[in-house]
Structure formats: C-alpha cells, structure tokens
Amino acid sequence: MDVLCKILSIPATLLAKVPGIGPIVKVCCTSVGQKILMALTGLSLCGFLVAHLAGNLNLFAGEEAFNGYAEKLHSLGPLLAMAETGLFGMFVLHIGLAVSTTAMSRRARTNQYEEKNSKQQGFILPNGGASNLMLVTGLIIFAYLVLHIIDMKLNLRGFESGDNKFQLVRNVLRNPMNGVFYVVAILALGVHLTHGVTSACQTLGISHPRWNKLIRILGVLFAWKIAIGFISLVVWAYATI
Amino acid sequence: MVRVASETLNSRVPEGPVDEVWDKHRFNMKLVNPANKRKFTVIVVGTGLAGGAAAASLAELGYNVKSFCFQDSPRRAHSIAAQGGINAAKNYPNDGDSIWRLFYDTVKGGDYRAREANVYRLAQVSNNIIDQCVSQGVPFAREYGGTLANRSFGGAQVSRTFYCRGQTGQQLLLGAYQALMRQVHIGKVELFARREMLELIVVDGVARGIIVRNLTTGELETHTADAVVLCTGGYGNVYYLSTNAKGCNVTAAWRCHKRGAYFANPCYTQIHPTCIPVSGDYQSKLTLMSESLRNDGRVWVPKDPEDKRNPAEIPNEDRDYYLERRYPAFGNLVPRDVASRASKERCDAGYGVGETQLAVYLDFRDAIQRDGEDAIRKKYGNLFHMYEKITAENPYQVPMKIYPAVHYTMGGLWVDYHLMSNLPGLFVLGEANFSDHGANRLGASALMQGLSDGYFVIPYTIGDHLAKAVLPKIPADHPACVEALESAQSRIDQLLAVKGTRTVDSFHRALGQIMWDHCGMARNKAGLELAISQIRELRDQFWKDVRVLGSGESLNQSLEKAGRVADFLEFGELMCIDALNREESCGGHFREEHQTEEGEAKRNDEEFSYVAAWEFHDVGDEPTLHKEPLSFPNVPPTTRSYK
Amino acid sequence: MSSESLNLTLRIWRQDGPNAKGGFRDYKLNGVSTHMSFLEMLDVLNEQLIEAGEESVAFDHDCREGICGACSLMIDGKAHGPDQATTTCQLHMRRFHDGDTITIEPWRASAFPVLRDLVVDRxxxxxxxxxxxxxxxxxxxxxxxxxxxxxxxxxxxxxxxxxxxxxxxxxxxxxxxxxxxxxxxxxxxxxxxxxxxxxxxxxxxxxxxxxxxxxxxxxxxxxxxxxxxxxxxxxxxxxxxxxxxxxxxxxxxx
The missing domain is CATH 1.10.1060.10 (Alpha-helical ferredoxin)
Structure with missing residues (x-):
C-alpha cells in the first residue's frame, strides 16, 4: 500500500512545485487538506448521484421518455464528455485520497491492541459502525462502477439492446447475477453515504451544536433515499416483465 | 539546645516605605545589556507556575534557558491541580479592595510570620498577573457582558478571586506552559523533560549548575549555567498522604540545602480542611475538594456522638454547626488552619462521622433549597462529580464527608528580597521558597505567588546578580561538576546496593505516619522528640533493609521513589527540629503547649517573630539556626480573631 | 458503602525498554478492595511483585485526581477504562467484578512509542x-x-x-x-x-x-x-x- 501511496503522491509533489498553485496544493496535502478534498469530491459525487437518479427515474415514465432523456444527454456532445471527464477525475481523486489516508493511518499504529472496544454510548454497529466500513463499501462501489460502465455505457458483454438504452438497462438488470450484485452494491453505497455525508459536513466544518443532530438525520435520510431510489430501478426491471 | 548563629540574616529589603520599595529598587538594580543577555545561560528546575513563568519570561528577555521537569511534559506540573482561583487586587467589583488590603490580609492571614516587603510586592504585581494571563488566552470566568468575574474565597471579605471553573490552576499553568513552548519553538529554551535534579553544582560558593538523572535512560547529565532557578514545589509528601501529586518531592531543595542553602520554617505546613477522608490502608493520596465549597456548604457534626442516623434525617436542632457556633463572624469561611483544627477537635472529641470517625459533614442542603440544584451544579458541578466518582455518594442528596489533609507547605529554602538563597546564584521561586505566606497561606494565593515570582520578580532580580557577579565559564569536567556527579552516582549505587526486604513505599508510609501523628495538625514537645528518634531509627532501617530492584541504567520508578524517600527521611527530622524550636502556635504550626483556654493558637511575638533558617552540617547532626528578624511596621500584629 | 473484595487476574503488557520485545504477563491479585482506585490496585500489585523479587510494573501517573493527564492505560480495550469522563486514576475497583480478567495495555500509536511497560512517550x-x-x-x-x-x-x-x-x-x-x-x-x-x-x-x-x-x-x-x-x-x-x-x-x- 505504501508503494501505491508513493506513486499516487507523485502528481501532488510535482504540482506543489508549480508556481501559483503550489501553496494551494501544499495545504491540500496535509491530513486535514486531504480529508477536505475527500469531502468535497464525495459531496460532488453525491450531486452526481442525485442527477443520475433523477434521470434514471425516467424509466418509470416509459420507454419513450427514457430514451428521450438519454438522447438529450448524448446530444450535449462535448459538454457531456467534459462532465464525464470531471466525474472521472472526482472518482480518481476520491479513491486516491482514500488510499493515501488509509496508508497514513496504518502507519500511525503499527502495533495493534490485544483488545479494543468502543466507549461510545448508544447503538453502534459492530466494529464502530458505518465509519469503519468506508473502505470495504468503497471497494464494492468501485467494483460495481467498473461493471456498470462495462455494461451500461460500453455494453462490452453484449447485452441485447437494439440500440435502445431503455432495453439495455432492463436487460442488464434482468440478468439475475447483475440484479443481485447491483442491490448489494447499492446497499453498500447506502452504508457508505450514511457515514460519508455527515462526515463530509464535519470535515468541511459544517457543524454547530444546534444543527448537528439535524445534519446527521438529513445525511442518513439522503443516503437511504438515494439507495432506495436505485434499488427501485432493479425492482422495476423485474416488475415490468 | 539548638545552635544559633550569632549574626542575623540579611534579607536585602531596601529602606523606605513599603509601597515604594519595589519601584525604587527596580530602578536601583543593575541591568544586563540587551545584547549581553544572550551570553548568559539560566537553569530553571521545575515547570509549574513559578518555573514555567520564569523560564518563559527569562527567555523572552533574551537569556538562554534550560528548563527541567521530572514529568513527561512541563504541562503536568502539580500547579495544574489547583482548583479554586487566583487573587488580585483589581477591585473590579468595587467592593473596597486595594493593593493595601490584599497586602494586609495576606500578612494577617500568614499570622505575622511573613516578610512585609515581599508580601506588598506580591499584592502589587497581582494585577499584572491577571492581565498577562488574559492576554495568553486563559479563559477566566466572565460575566455575560464580557467583563471578568470575581468570587469571594477562603474567608476574604472582598471578592478578589479570579477563576476558571474549578480548574484555575490548570488554565494558568497551560498559559505559562504555552508561553514556555513558544520559547522552545523559537529556540531560546531548551527543554529537558523526564529529568530529576539530584545535585547542585557549587563553584567558589556560587551556584553554577545541576546534575540531573535522565529518567528514561538512567543517564546522569551535567548542566552548567550562570544561575540556577529552583521552582520545585513543596514537600507535603513527607506525610505520604497529602493532596500533592505522587511525584512531588523535596529532593531538589534538599540537595541544595545539603550544599549550603538554608531551609526556612520547614514546620509551617498547611492542612487543608476540605479533603475527602482516608478510606483504607492502600490509600495512595488524598483528594482536595476546593475551598470554594465552603461558600455554600455548611460544616457540621451530630450533637450526639452516638447519633448514627442517616445525615439527611438528622434535624437542625440535633446538628452542631461548630464553625458557625465558634466563629459567628466568619462562620464556615474561617481560614484553613482554623477550620482544620476545629474539625480535628470535634473528631478527637468523638463526634466524627463515617466508618473511620475521622470526617465531618459538608452539607449543601440549605444552599440547594435556597438557590436550586442548577445554580449549585453550575458553580461546583465538576467538584461534585469528582466527589461522586471517588466515594460513590451523590453530594446533591447526601452531605459530603470531609477531613483535613496536608496540602501546602509554607516553608522552603530561605531567600532574600531578590528571591536568591544564601548561596549566590541560586534563586528559589514559588512554593519551594518560604517567603510570602508566613505561617499560613490564604486561599487563592499560591497561584498568585508562583506567577508573581516567575513573571514579575525573577526577570528583574536575576539581572542584578548576573550583572554584578564574576562568572567564569565552567567546563563539565570542572572538579566541582565531577564531584557532584560522583555524589549523585554514589547515592544511586548505595540505594541499589542495599538489596533488603522492605519496599520503598512501606518506609514512606511509616514516615508519613510519624509525621502526621507528631508533626501534623497539633504538635507537642514530647511527640516531636519521639518523632525525631523514630525518624532516625526508620532512616537506619531504610539504609539497611530497603529493596530497590532493577538497575540505574533504565526507567526505574522504584529507584526514583527510593531517592525521594531517602531525602524525606532526612528532611522530616529537620521539620520536627524546627517545630520543636518554635515554642509558640502560629498559623499552620500549632503547639499544644501554646493555646488559649478556648483552644485558639497563641503566638509569641516577643521571642519568635523571626524566620528560622537552618544550616545543614551532616545527616543526623544538629543544624545551625540562622534568624531573620521580622518586623511589622505597616500591619501591626494582633491576635487573629475570626469570632 | 461497605467494601467488598475482589480476586482478579491481570493481563499486563510488560516491555523492558523502547527497543525490547514486549508481551503480556498474567498476574493473580487477591483481596482487592472495591474502594481502591485502579492505580492503587496497581500499587498493591507492585508491592507484591517487589516482595516476590520481580520488578514493578512501570506506569505514568502523578496527580491522581484526574487533572494532570499523566495516567493512561488501555483497560479491557477502553482508554482510561469503562467509565465516561473519567481518567484511570479516578476509576475505582467497584466497577469490576470478582473473578474478572483485566487486560491492561499501553497507549498504542507510532507517535507514542513505548518506553517501558505501560509508559509511553507523549x-x-x-x-x-x-x-x-x-x-x-x-x-x-x-x-x-x-x-x-x-x-x-x-x-x-x-x-x-x-x-x-x-x-x-x-x-x-x-x-x-x-x-x-x-x-x-x-x-x-x-x-x-x-x-x-x-x-x-x-x-x-x-x-x-x-x-x-x-x-x-x-x-x-x-x-x-x-x-x-x-x-x-x-x-x-x-x-x-x-x-x-x-x-x-x-x-x-x-
């Protein structure tokens, strides 16, 4: 992991030497800076999720509506390409930072405790809850993302579509292996966001004793709204046979 | 009979009206040229309020400072545990306070055994301390409008105590610690944590360095300098059980004493009235409950010693509020020495409560009824919480049980007006010196003294010494350094070589018991003489039978303790000698032979209005008494009365 | 409050020095009063160890009233033991039960290297x-x-x-x-x-x-x-x- 980390840090080291942006890169490279970037990219990706889900909910409106939406999206041409590049950048940064900060934490404690228990009161999932599952859920989401692009974007596995996105989506989801994996991955996303959204707020300093509870509730609600939204699409694929 | 030196000690207090001497003296003292300050190195031992403040302030002036502490970080010095507050004559509440009144109260509170000029200076700079601490970011309690809040404390008739909840010492210490850390960052202070001072290096009669043991590696290190500033706190742990931290010790001061520095008034110990009582023989320390609790709590015992009812069920008419009964004017707010003796008197008479019968009640029932539980929680929440954690009793419902415990030591190394000991170049600050509190310290004055000495006195007086003294460079292989190093090493070797059967703690407990029984809240001739012979015997046994395992070349906590206890075993004897010599009762020193018919302390100004400073000759050998006569032209001595 | 007495097994991390290899050692300690603080319990253990000719367990402590911050210890996997808002020196043995095995470890972090036993460099x-x-x-x-x-x-x-x-x-x-x-x-x-x-x-x-x-x-x-x-x-x-x-x-x- 440390080697991976060193490779990942090369662009940052180079960028830090560029006049003008150097100082900014430097403040972004500390533990706090990295977390802030992670929060920013995470929240941006949440924005993408909202847009993506909103678009995909067109599936419920029928074949015509969905294909219309897809066509409109693709007609954006270079704009879409730019957006996709941006999105790709966000993902890469988010994942890169995850690797880097995790490595930092590993180094911070090389000798483990014989016994370690939580002192938090109230209901905590085993092992500290969602916050301890960020890496696992992140990896699942990453795997899902790869598959998702292979199937939905590139259709490399050759699902029958008749050049019709609506059909493609339905056929991909109707593959039982895909269906199960999609649901698992989206549940992982829900867990990831359960901690991710509130944590990002905290990292960005969005916190006040008066609002913290509300932020936490809204964060969890958001996470599971998104998750339920996506799962509903899988359910839809089977329900509309 | 005690050997008495023929010449009296010169306190170097300048002539003139007490309220002008410090200002004039600051002008008369020699200054060190700003460019020359960087040529001087100063050693500061201890990082509490006095040491932290001194090290930071001297470094700010440009001196090179080496700062030492035995703890793992300077922030852990025991000043951190002070709860109540710090006095200053700001008179913000407009209730009649003034520098003169703080001066007067402190001299009177000290039972006329302090040096007037020092106390006046203390009162004078008290205001600067508050300003300094506020600027450092010390979060003193504030009124809603943003001005500093004050409370009345420890029997003062005015509200002059500044506080940070129940953690004033912590916040003031962190302020000094941060100032010190800033200087470490700048490079003006070199920090040596986990180092214990074991010897003073004296060259041609001038203090020029110290030998310390690196507590992590066991290595002995020689550090030389142009002056040594000792800020090593008090010796309350000679009693084993006290409110002091476990590490507090007399070693640094005692080793200086053995090198020629006089030890003044060692018998003056303060027994604090409001501590959590002892509960078992495994007990390792006593916990203080802040004196501020007496502002709202009422102290009582049942009128009938056989009354074993639950305290809440005992009606008022069956309660003896003995402080209010004996001292109607001050009631529960009488000074510490008076309150402590009154509890002891009740318990000795069989009225004590609790399993051991060595406790009295401190009851908040009436205050809770009057102000509501919330108001009480706001004032004392953390103290109540602490009490409940230790005793598993809820003081909102059940009265606290308290008993006096050793808390502070007014005695210490003798210093003159410059805070320099009789050994030139050795300065002593804070609780480690004897100077400002006389025979009894008032509440919220210890923090004031530590910071006053460190921030506002030593920066001036050390310059006078450095500017005047001839200070040739001392290499680490100078014969005096080598001799000191060997002396420290041989003591460690001796401790390890005994290989006896008894643990260090068992000796410390035994010493503590002797001291508490015979040199505690009440003392008498026979008891003190007995104590001296018992201490000598215990000391012999210690050197024959102590078991210190492990080596000197690693972190060895048993060895650290053994060294400290060995010094306490020598020091305890001096305390008893001093107590025996002082044929009067004053402040924290109560001789049963000298009391009024009502059991109040009886001072003897004719014969004992002096500071007793002792010169060391040899272990077990009678020390020589040097007297510094005290005079009180500004606060004429009266019998302290709180009735 | 009457005192009870506990018989305990202590699993304590022992390490001779910063570079030495450490390990757990088990100690039986009987007759521990529930009124004792946790550190007083360790004092009692140390007295017994010294009497038996074994070096005492090193641990940092000073004020023993929860303010100096010197004491540490991971007690059964919890920093400062099971109580909230409590330092180890304020923790009392009434929180434990007869027959308990208590695991005691030093703080573990690369930035806090162990100096000896339970003492770390902060x-x-x-x-x-x-x-x-x-x-x-x-x-x-x-x-x-x-x-x-x-x-x-x-x-x-x-x-x-x-x-x-x-x-x-x-x-x-x-x-x-x-x-x-x-x-x-x-x-x-x-x-x-x-x-x-x-x-x-x-x-x-x-x-x-x-x-x-x-x-x-x-x-x-x-x-x-x-x-x-x-x-x-x-x-x-x-x-x-x-x-x-x-x-x-x-x-x-x-």
Missing part, C-alpha cells in the same frame, strides 16, 4: 503545542484584563476546549491514532478568544503540519475520541479546526 503533543498552540505575548505586554470584553458564551466555549488534559486518550482510542481532538481543542480555544485571533491562521496551519510530521493518523469522524475523552472535549472542536483550516488556507498570510 512528547509529540508538546511539539504540536510548540508549533503554534499559544498566543505570542511577552510578559509585561498585556493590556488590562477587562480592556477587551469577552462575552460569557465565548468564554464558555473557550473553556470547554481548554479543559483538555493532554493525556492522549483520543489518540489511543482512535482507530487511526489521530490527534485531531487534541489539536482541535487548542486551536478552538485560541480561535474563539479575541486574544488568539491575530495568529489563528498561522496557528492552525503549523499545528496541523506538526501533527502530520509526528506521524498521527487522519480523522475519519468516528467520534470515538470524544467518547474516550476524560475531559469531555467535543468533536465540534474538530469541525472548528477544519473551518479554521479552510479559512487559513484561503486567506492566511503566507
């Missing part, structure tokens, strides 16, 4: 404070204490943060061995007070840089530090540090 905290955890005001420079009013609520916020005792439990309890709670407490205290405002930007940047330099982990907002903190320092301070950091990154001097 000087990293001092170096973080050296980097900027102060107000740069020389002795004698201060204006009157009331010259700058500080609203009671601001002072309370500062005091809440200032209550940190620097024990390191936050680092010990954090799965990433992050020192964010400690650092943020000092950053917060001085950022909210008018006296500390002048240096707030430089302060947060240097303290964070030093924190990283010392090898602490990063914060994943699990709040485990808050639960372990004997001084009840809130993770709200971490959010404030983050805010200060963003602010300083955008507008600070250099």
């Amino acid at each position: 000087s990293a905290f001092d170096r973080i404070i050296q980097a900027g955890g102060y107000v740069s005001v020389n002795t004698g420079n201060a204006p009157d204490g009331n010259a700058i009013p500080v609203p009671g609520t601001v002072q309370e916020t500062a005091m809440d943060a200032a209550a940190c005792i620097g024990c390191g439990a936050c680092v010990a309890a954090c799965k990433n061995a992050s020192a964010m709670l400690f650092v943020s407490a000092k950053v917060s205290q001085l950022a909210v007070l008018p006296q500390g405002k002048a240096e707030r930007g430089e302060r947060v940047l240097s303290m964070v840089a030093q924190m990283d330099e010392e090898g602490f982990g990063h914060c994943t907002n699990t709040s485990e530090c808050e639960a372990a903190c004997p001084a009840e320092i809130s993770v709200d301070n971490i959010a404030r540090l983050n805010r200060e950091y963003v602010r300083a990154s955008l507008v600070s001097g250099k």
Whole structure:
C-alpha cells in the first residue's frame, strides 16, 4: 500500500512545485487538506448521484421518455464528455485520497491492541459502525462502477439492446447475477453515504451544536433515499416483465 | 539546645516605605545589556507556575534557558491541580479592595510570620498577573457582558478571586506552559523533560549548575549555567498522604540545602480542611475538594456522638454547626488552619462521622433549597462529580464527608528580597521558597505567588546578580561538576546496593505516619522528640533493609521513589527540629503547649517573630539556626480573631 | 458503602525498554478492595511483585485526581477504562467484578512509542503545542484584563476546549491514532478568544503540519475520541479546526 501511496503522491509533489498553485496544493496535502478534498469530491459525487437518479427515474415514465432523456444527454456532445471527464477525475481523486489516508493511518499504529472496544454510548454497529466500513463499501462501489460502465455505457458483454438504452438497462438488470450484485452494491453505497455525508459536513466544518443532530438525520435520510431510489430501478426491471 | 548563629540574616529589603520599595529598587538594580543577555545561560528546575513563568519570561528577555521537569511534559506540573482561583487586587467589583488590603490580609492571614516587603510586592504585581494571563488566552470566568468575574474565597471579605471553573490552576499553568513552548519553538529554551535534579553544582560558593538523572535512560547529565532557578514545589509528601501529586518531592531543595542553602520554617505546613477522608490502608493520596465549597456548604457534626442516623434525617436542632457556633463572624469561611483544627477537635472529641470517625459533614442542603440544584451544579458541578466518582455518594442528596489533609507547605529554602538563597546564584521561586505566606497561606494565593515570582520578580532580580557577579565559564569536567556527579552516582549505587526486604513505599508510609501523628495538625514537645528518634531509627532501617530492584541504567520508578524517600527521611527530622524550636502556635504550626483556654493558637511575638533558617552540617547532626528578624511596621500584629 | 473484595487476574503488557520485545504477563491479585482506585490496585500489585523479587510494573501517573493527564492505560480495550469522563486514576475497583480478567495495555500509536511497560512517550503533543498552540505575548505586554470584553458564551466555549488534559486518550482510542481532538481543542480555544485571533491562521496551519510530521493518523469522524475523552472535549472542536483550516488556507498570510 505504501508503494501505491508513493506513486499516487507523485502528481501532488510535482504540482506543489508549480508556481501559483503550489501553496494551494501544499495545504491540500496535509491530513486535514486531504480529508477536505475527500469531502468535497464525495459531496460532488453525491450531486452526481442525485442527477443520475433523477434521470434514471425516467424509466418509470416509459420507454419513450427514457430514451428521450438519454438522447438529450448524448446530444450535449462535448459538454457531456467534459462532465464525464470531471466525474472521472472526482472518482480518481476520491479513491486516491482514500488510499493515501488509509496508508497514513496504518502507519500511525503499527502495533495493534490485544483488545479494543468502543466507549461510545448508544447503538453502534459492530466494529464502530458505518465509519469503519468506508473502505470495504468503497471497494464494492468501485467494483460495481467498473461493471456498470462495462455494461451500461460500453455494453462490452453484449447485452441485447437494439440500440435502445431503455432495453439495455432492463436487460442488464434482468440478468439475475447483475440484479443481485447491483442491490448489494447499492446497499453498500447506502452504508457508505450514511457515514460519508455527515462526515463530509464535519470535515468541511459544517457543524454547530444546534444543527448537528439535524445534519446527521438529513445525511442518513439522503443516503437511504438515494439507495432506495436505485434499488427501485432493479425492482422495476423485474416488475415490468 | 539548638545552635544559633550569632549574626542575623540579611534579607536585602531596601529602606523606605513599603509601597515604594519595589519601584525604587527596580530602578536601583543593575541591568544586563540587551545584547549581553544572550551570553548568559539560566537553569530553571521545575515547570509549574513559578518555573514555567520564569523560564518563559527569562527567555523572552533574551537569556538562554534550560528548563527541567521530572514529568513527561512541563504541562503536568502539580500547579495544574489547583482548583479554586487566583487573587488580585483589581477591585473590579468595587467592593473596597486595594493593593493595601490584599497586602494586609495576606500578612494577617500568614499570622505575622511573613516578610512585609515581599508580601506588598506580591499584592502589587497581582494585577499584572491577571492581565498577562488574559492576554495568553486563559479563559477566566466572565460575566455575560464580557467583563471578568470575581468570587469571594477562603474567608476574604472582598471578592478578589479570579477563576476558571474549578480548574484555575490548570488554565494558568497551560498559559505559562504555552508561553514556555513558544520559547522552545523559537529556540531560546531548551527543554529537558523526564529529568530529576539530584545535585547542585557549587563553584567558589556560587551556584553554577545541576546534575540531573535522565529518567528514561538512567543517564546522569551535567548542566552548567550562570544561575540556577529552583521552582520545585513543596514537600507535603513527607506525610505520604497529602493532596500533592505522587511525584512531588523535596529532593531538589534538599540537595541544595545539603550544599549550603538554608531551609526556612520547614514546620509551617498547611492542612487543608476540605479533603475527602482516608478510606483504607492502600490509600495512595488524598483528594482536595476546593475551598470554594465552603461558600455554600455548611460544616457540621451530630450533637450526639452516638447519633448514627442517616445525615439527611438528622434535624437542625440535633446538628452542631461548630464553625458557625465558634466563629459567628466568619462562620464556615474561617481560614484553613482554623477550620482544620476545629474539625480535628470535634473528631478527637468523638463526634466524627463515617466508618473511620475521622470526617465531618459538608452539607449543601440549605444552599440547594435556597438557590436550586442548577445554580449549585453550575458553580461546583465538576467538584461534585469528582466527589461522586471517588466515594460513590451523590453530594446533591447526601452531605459530603470531609477531613483535613496536608496540602501546602509554607516553608522552603530561605531567600532574600531578590528571591536568591544564601548561596549566590541560586534563586528559589514559588512554593519551594518560604517567603510570602508566613505561617499560613490564604486561599487563592499560591497561584498568585508562583506567577508573581516567575513573571514579575525573577526577570528583574536575576539581572542584578548576573550583572554584578564574576562568572567564569565552567567546563563539565570542572572538579566541582565531577564531584557532584560522583555524589549523585554514589547515592544511586548505595540505594541499589542495599538489596533488603522492605519496599520503598512501606518506609514512606511509616514516615508519613510519624509525621502526621507528631508533626501534623497539633504538635507537642514530647511527640516531636519521639518523632525525631523514630525518624532516625526508620532512616537506619531504610539504609539497611530497603529493596530497590532493577538497575540505574533504565526507567526505574522504584529507584526514583527510593531517592525521594531517602531525602524525606532526612528532611522530616529537620521539620520536627524546627517545630520543636518554635515554642509558640502560629498559623499552620500549632503547639499544644501554646493555646488559649478556648483552644485558639497563641503566638509569641516577643521571642519568635523571626524566620528560622537552618544550616545543614551532616545527616543526623544538629543544624545551625540562622534568624531573620521580622518586623511589622505597616500591619501591626494582633491576635487573629475570626469570632 | 461497605467494601467488598475482589480476586482478579491481570493481563499486563510488560516491555523492558523502547527497543525490547514486549508481551503480556498474567498476574493473580487477591483481596482487592472495591474502594481502591485502579492505580492503587496497581500499587498493591507492585508491592507484591517487589516482595516476590520481580520488578514493578512501570506506569505514568502523578496527580491522581484526574487533572494532570499523566495516567493512561488501555483497560479491557477502553482508554482510561469503562467509565465516561473519567481518567484511570479516578476509576475505582467497584466497577469490576470478582473473578474478572483485566487486560491492561499501553497507549498504542507510532507517535507514542513505548518506553517501558505501560509508559509511553507523549512528547509529540508538546511539539504540536510548540508549533503554534499559544498566543505570542511577552510578559509585561498585556493590556488590562477587562480592556477587551469577552462575552460569557465565548468564554464558555473557550473553556470547554481548554479543559483538555493532554493525556492522549483520543489518540489511543482512535482507530487511526489521530490527534485531531487534541489539536482541535487548542486551536478552538485560541480561535474563539479575541486574544488568539491575530495568529489563528498561522496557528492552525503549523499545528496541523506538526501533527502530520509526528506521524498521527487522519480523522475519519468516528467520534470515538470524544467518547474516550476524560475531559469531555467535543468533536465540534474538530469541525472548528477544519473551518479554521479552510479559512487559513484561503486567506492566511503566507
């Protein structure tokens, strides 16, 4: 992991030497800076999720509506390409930072405790809850993302579509292996966001004793709204046979 | 009979009206040229309020400072545990306070055994301390409008105590610690944590360095300098059980004493009235409950010693509020020495409560009824919480049980007006010196003294010494350094070589018991003489039978303790000698032979209005008494009365 | 309250020195009074060990009233033991049961190397404070204490943060061995007070840089530090540090 980390840090080291942006890169490279970037990219990706889900909910409106939406999206041409590049950048940064900060934490404690228990009161999932599952859920989401692009974007596995996105989506989801994996991955996303959204707020300093509870509730609600939204699409694929 | 030196000690207090001497003296003292300050190195031992403040302030002036502490970080010095507050004559509440009144109260509170000029200076700079601490970011309690809040404390008739909840010492210490850390960052202070001072290096009669043991590696290190500033706190742990931290010790001061520095008034110990009582023989320390609790709590015992009812069920008419009964004017707010003796008197008479019968009640029932539980929680929440954690009793419902415990030591190394000991170049600050509190310290004055000495006195007086003294460079292989190093090493070797059967703690407990029984809240001739012979015997046994395992070349906590206890075993004897010599009762020193018919302390100004400073000759050998006569032209001595 | 007595098995980490290999050793300790504090229980163990000719267990402690921050210990996997808002020295044996096996370990973090047995080196905290955890005001420079009013609520916020005792439990309890709670407490205290405002930007940047330099982990907002903190320092301070950091990154001097 440390080697991976060193490779990942090369662009940052180079960028830090560029006049003008150097100082900014430097403040972004500390533990706090990295977390802030992670929060920013995470929240941006949440924005993408909202847009993506909103678009995909067109599936419920029928074949015509969905294909219309897809066509409109693709007609954006270079704009879409730019957006996709941006999105790709966000993902890469988010994942890169995850690797880097995790490595930092590993180094911070090389000798483990014989016994370690939580002192938090109230209901905590085993092992500290969602916050301890960020890496696992992140990896699942990453795997899902790869598959998702292979199937939905590139259709490399050759699902029958008749050049019709609506059909493609339905056929991909109707593959039982895909269906199960999609649901698992989206549940992982829900867990990831359960901690991710509130944590990002905290990292960005969005916190006040008066609002913290509300932020936490809204964060969890958001996470599971998104998750339920996506799962509903899988359910839809089977329900509309 | 005690050997008495023929010449009296010169306190170097300048002539003139007490309220002008410090200002004039600051002008008369020699200054060190700003460019020359960087040529001087100063050693500061201890990082509490006095040491932290001194090290930071001297470094700010440009001196090179080496700062030492035995703890793992300077922030852990025991000043951190002070709860109540710090006095200053700001008179913000407009209730009649003034520098003169703080001066007067402190001299009177000290039972006329302090040096007037020092106390006046203390009162004078008290205001600067508050300003300094506020600027450092010390979060003193504030009124809603943003001005500093004050409370009345420890029997003062005015509200002059500044506080940070129940953690004033912590916040003031962190302020000094941060100032010190800033200087470490700048490079003006070199920090040596986990180092214990074991010897003073004296060259041609001038203090020029110290030998310390690196507590992590066991290595002995020689550090030389142009002056040594000792800020090593008090010796309350000679009693084993006290409110002091476990590490507090007399070693640094005692080793200086053995090198020629006089030890003044060692018998003056303060027994604090409001501590959590002892509960078992495994007990390792006593916990203080802040004196501020007496502002709202009422102290009582049942009128009938056989009354074993639950305290809440005992009606008022069956309660003896003995402080209010004996001292109607001050009631529960009488000074510490008076309150402590009154509890002891009740318990000795069989009225004590609790399993051991060595406790009295401190009851908040009436205050809770009057102000509501919330108001009480706001004032004392953390103290109540602490009490409940230790005793598993809820003081909102059940009265606290308290008993006096050793808390502070007014005695210490003798210093003159410059805070320099009789050994030139050795300065002593804070609780480690004897100077400002006389025979009894008032509440919220210890923090004031530590910071006053460190921030506002030593920066001036050390310059006078450095500017005047001839200070040739001392290499680490100078014969005096080598001799000191060997002396420290041989003591460690001796401790390890005994290989006896008894643990260090068992000796410390035994010493503590002797001291508490015979040199505690009440003392008498026979008891003190007995104590001296018992201490000598215990000391012999210690050197024959102590078991210190492990080596000197690693972190060895048993060895650290053994060294400290060995010094306490020598020091305890001096305390008893001093107590025996002082044929009067004053402040924290109560001789049963000298009391009024009502059991109040009886001072003897004719014969004992002096500071007793002792010169060391040899272990077990009678020390020589040097007297510094005290005079009180500004606060004429009266019998302290709180009735 | 009457006292009961417990028979315990203690699993204690023993390590001869910084570079020695450590391991657990089991000790039986009988007749422990429930009134004892945890450290008094260890005192009793040490007395017995010395009598039996074994070197005592080294552990840091000093004030024994919960304020100096010297005591540490991971007790059954919990920093300062099972109680909330409690240091090890304030923990009492009435929290344990007859027959219990208690596992006692030192704080574990790369930035807190073990010196011996249960003693660790926490000087990293001092170096973080050296980097900027102060107000740069020389002795004698201060204006009157009331010259700058500080609203009671601001002072309370500062005091809440200032209550940190620097024990390191936050680092010990954090799965990433992050020192964010400690650092943020000092950053917060001085950022909210008018006296500390002048240096707030430089302060947060240097303290964070030093924190990283010392090898602490990063914060994943699990709040485990808050639960372990004997001084009840809130993770709200971490959010404030983050805010200060963003602010300083955008507008600070250099």
